[in-house]
Every structure is written in structure tokens, then in C-alpha cells.
Amino acid sequence: MRIHCKIVAIAICFGVFLLLYFFGGNAADEPPLIEVAKEKDFPSSRDSHDISPMKEAKQTHEAPQIPPKLIRKADRKEPKLSGRGRNVIAKARQKSEVGRPGPKVTRPEDVMHLAVVACGNRLDETLTMVKSALLFSIKKIKFHIFAEEDLAEQFQNGFSQWPQTASSKFQYSIYPITFSVGNAEEWKKLFKPCAAQRLFLPVILKDVDSLLYVDTDVLFLRPMDDIWKFLKDFNSSQLAAMAPEHEIPKIGWYSRFARHPFYGVTGVNSGVMLMNLTRIRSTLFRNTMIASGLSWENLLHPLYQKYKNHITWGDQDLLNIIFHYNPECLYIFPCQWNYRPDHCMYGSNCKAAEEEGVSILHGNRGVYHDDKQPAFKVVYDAIHEYPFEENLFQSLFYPLQTKFLDTVNTLCGRIPQVFLKQIEKTMRAAYEKKVVRRVRRPHQ
Numbered sequence: 001m002r003i004h005c006k007i008v009a010i011a012i013c014f015g016v017f018l019l020l021y022f023f024g025g026n027a028a029d030e031p032p033l034i035e036v037a038k039e040k041d042f043p044s045s046r047d048s049h050d051i052s053p054m055k056e057a058k059q060t061h062e063a064p065q066i067p068p069k070l071i072r073k074a075d076r077k078e079p080k081l082s083g084r085g086r087n088v089i090a091k092a093r094q095k096s097e098v099g100r101p102g103p104k105v106t107r108p109e110d111v112m113h114l115a116v117v118a119c120g121n122r123l124d125e126t127l128t129m130v131k132s133a134l135l136f137s138i139k140k141i142k143f144h145i146f147a148e149e150d151l152a153e154q155f156q157n158g159f160s161q162w163p164q165t166a167s168s169k170f171q172y173s174i175y176p177i178t179f180s181v182g183n184a185e186e187w188k189k190l191f192k193p194c195a196a197q198r199l200f201l202p203v204i205l206k207d208v209d210s211l212l213y214v215d216t217d218v219l220f221l222r223p224m225d226d227i228w229k230f231l232k233d234f235n236s237s238q239l240a241a242m243a244p245e246h247e248i249p250k251i252g253w254y255s256r257f258a259r260h261p262f263y264g265v266t267g268v269n270s271g272v273m274l275m276n277l278t279r280i281r282s283t284l285f286r287n288t289m290i291a292s293g294l295s296w297e298n299l300l301h302p303l304y305q306k307y308k309n310h311i312t313w314g315d316q317d318l319l320n321i322i323f324h325y326n327p328e329c330l331y332i333f334p335c336q337w338n339y340r341p342d343h344c345m346y347g348s349n350c351k352a353a354e355e356e357g358v359s360i361l362h363g364n365r366g367v368y369h370d371d372k373q374p375a376f377k378v379v380y381d382a383i384h385e386y387p388f389e390e391n392l393f394q395s396l397f398y399p400l401q402t403k404f405l406d407t408v409n410t411l412c413g414r415i416p417q418v419f420l421k422q423i424e425k426t427m428r429a430a431y432e433k434k435v436v437r438r439v440r441r442p443h444q
Contacts, residue, residue: 119193239279243338357421375413
């Protein structure tokens with residue numbers, strides 16, 4: 001009898017143990033609430049647009065994978081929870097809602113800003129520069145045009161004649177020539193007409209964060225988007241970018257003739273200048289006048305007063321002086337982004353252009369309008385005469401390539417690929433994007 005009772009007691013205990021085991025196992029299969037609370041926050045819809053394709057792919061790859069068991073459990077009807085459990089689930093839902101992509105919104109970063117100063121007879125040259133930027137660029141551009149009063153209406157008339165396909169890619173504002181400090185007439189005549197206006201862009205365009213300034217005699221041979229990307233390469237102290245004035249000190253102007261401080265060994269050329277205006281406005285610049293440093297606006301006039309009898313190239317010399325004392329503020333990009341006759345008229349001395357082609361052509365010395373450097377004039381004439389909406393290869397590249405044959409006996413024209421390589425590459429990319437259709441491969 002006693003043995004029988006012991007057997008019954010053991011059987012009962014074993015049954016209770018099995019019940020506890022099964023109930024405990026089922027409960028363990030439910031996703032624990034504490035794990036839900038520890039999930040990483042999803043990026044907001046605004047943040048998700050800021051992620052580049054490479055970064056986005058990396059994040060997707062590294063995200064923790066949800067086990068199939070948890071996915072199946074999620075399909076179950078949610079149990080009623082109270083207190084802390086209900087709050088945790090509500091927060092998790094809010095995160096998932098934030099993570100869902102919303103409607104695409106145009107962000108300020110999607111618009112590039114380009115400034116130019118045009119006075120005197122620079123109307124056609126400026127319109128051709130704007131045209132070159134529009135032909136190849138991908139993002140929309142906001143042009144800030146500083147011009148004399150009689151030119152403002154002519155710019156408006158010029159833009160109004162362009163087709164909708166071109167005008168839909170840009171906006172523009174026209175500003176009068178103004179100088180916030182010093183004698184306006186003195187500033188205006190400092191070098192070329194109104195050229196000193198570029199010094200005051202950070203002061204005037206207070207709502208613009210970053211900006212590319214170019215002279216009127218500049219032509220884009222590839223998308224402006226590519227030079228705009230240099231802004232992301234700035235370190236924490238850099239606030240502007242320019243190319244060297246020359247590659248070889250022995251034949252550079254600053255290294256031989258300058259009577260004032262200048263940046264580096266050969267100085268810099270300000271015809272193409274990329275600027276983070278926000279940083280410029282918030283920086284105190286070292287100088288030889290006030291030990292505590294001066295803001296950009298307060299520095300310009302006293303600097304001019306000190307060096308006005310020693311500068312030759314006006315505002316460019318003042319910029320060289322500023323960055324001589326503040327070299328950590330300047331980013332230097334290669335000569336192909338500001339390619340001038342100086343890079344070929346004494347022999348080819350811009351290796352980056354030889355390897356990759358000219359990215360931005362700077363026809364200073366008036367070479368677009370005379371016969372001193374035919375290679376530069378051929379490029380200008382081709383873009384100036386190109387009719388919008390025509391085929392780029394037939395109406396721009398092939399005529400340009402043909403006319404270049406007449407320049408191969410000149411120093412700047414003897415290496416045609418320097419001028420043609422980037423523009424061909426850019427047009428080919430635009431053509432492939434527009435015409436070539438990508439077909440998905442069937443799943444194997």
C-alpha cells in the first residue's frame with residue numbers, strides 16, 4: 001500500500017512538472033517587452049532622406065534581423081496589457097510610424113547657390129557662363145547676380161528667351177552693386193569693374209549657407225554638383241576653397257612680384273571660390289592690426305587701407321593676405337577646377353587636367369574674345385552658340401571637336417583631350433541617363 005501511494009505521489013509531481021514546463025515554454029516564446037523597449041530608434045523621414053545610398057545600404061546590412069519565430073508571434077492577436085507593458089508597446093508603435101517614408105520634400109541642400117558679379121560689357125559672357133552651368137548640372141541652381149542697374153533688365157530679357165526646359169532648372173535674383181563699408185566708388189574701381197563685390201557676399205547674402213562664386217569668364221565643362229561636393233570635404237576649420245594661382249613657383253606671379261603677404265608658395269586665384277558663408281560670418285580672422293582678431297565684415301576696410309598701395313590684383317590680393325594669416329581656413333582644390341591660359345601658354349603645367357580633363361575653364365586675359373588662345377575661344381563659342389534642346393553631341397561636342405583641329409598648332413591646343421575629355425564624359429553620362437534603359441534581370 002505504501003509503495004502504491006509513493007508511485008501515485010511521484011506521478012502527480014511529474015505531471016505538475018510537465019504542466020509547468022509546457023506553460024513556461026510557451027511564455028518564453030513571446031517577445032519580451034524589455035527587448036522591444038531597447039530597439040534602436042528609426043530615423044525620421046527627414047533623416048532618412050539625408051542618408052547616402054552607400055550609408056543606407058550599410059545600415060540595412062547591419063540592422064539586427066528579427067528571428068522568424070518572433071515574426072510569426074507578431075501575427076497573433078495582441079494580449080491585453082496594462083501599465084508599463086501598454087506604454088512600451090505604444091512607444092514602439094510611434095517609432096515604427098516615424099520610420100515610415102513620408103512625401104518627398106525639396107530640402108535646402110537640393111539647391112546649389114552660385115554668385116557672379118557683372119558690370120560693363122559682361123552681359124553675354126555671364127549668360128554663357130549660366131548656360132554652361134545649366135547644360136550639365138543635376139541639382140537645381142539659384143543664381144545670385146550682382147549687376148549695374150542698366151544690366152538688370154537685360155538679364156531678365158535674356159533669361160525670358162530661354163525655353164521652359166532650361167528655365168525650370170534654375171532661379172535667379174538680381175542685386176545692385178553695394179558695399180557696406182568704405183568708399184563705394186573706391187571699391188568699385190579696385191580692379192575690374194565691381195570685382196570687389198565678391199568680398200561682401202557673406203555680408204549681403206545672410207540667408208545663404210554655402211555659395212560658389214565664379215568670374216563671368218568661367219565655363220563649366222562638367223556638373224556644378226561635382227565642385228559643390230567639395231563642401232563636404234572641408235574639415236572643421238576650413239571655410240573656403242580655391243585653386244593655386246600657379247603650379248610652378250619660378251614662373252608664378254605672386255612668388256616673383258608680390259609686395260604683400262600671400263597664401264602658400266604661389267598664392268591662390270579667386271576666379272572660382274567655394275564658400276561656407278555661415279562659417280565665414282562666425283569666424284574671427286587673425287591679422288596684423290588687432291590681436292584679438294576681426295570678423296569678416298570688420299576686416300575688409302582696414303585691410304584695404306593698409307595694403308591699397310601694394311596690391312595689383314585688387315580683391316584677389318586681399319583674399320591672399322587674409323588666408324596668409326589664416327591658412328587653416330582654406331581648402332585647396334586641383335588646378336583642373338580653375339584652368340586658365342597660365343596652365344598651358346608656358347607649356348602644360350596642370351597635371352590634373354592632363355589626366356582627368358578640364359572641369360572648369362577660366363578664360364581670363366580676355367581670351368574668349370581675341371585670337372591669342374584659340375583653344376579657349378573655341379570652347380566659349382561652341383557653348384555660346386549651342387541652341388537649347390538640341391542634341392548635345394551633334395550640336396555641341398562634334399562642332400567643338402572639329403574646330404579644335406584648327407588649334408592643335410598652339411601651345412594650349414596641342415593637347416585637345418585636356419579640353420574635351422570632361423565635356424565628352426559629362427555629355428555621355430547625360431545621354432546614357434536619358435536614353436539607355438536599364439532592364440531588370442529575371443530572378444533565377
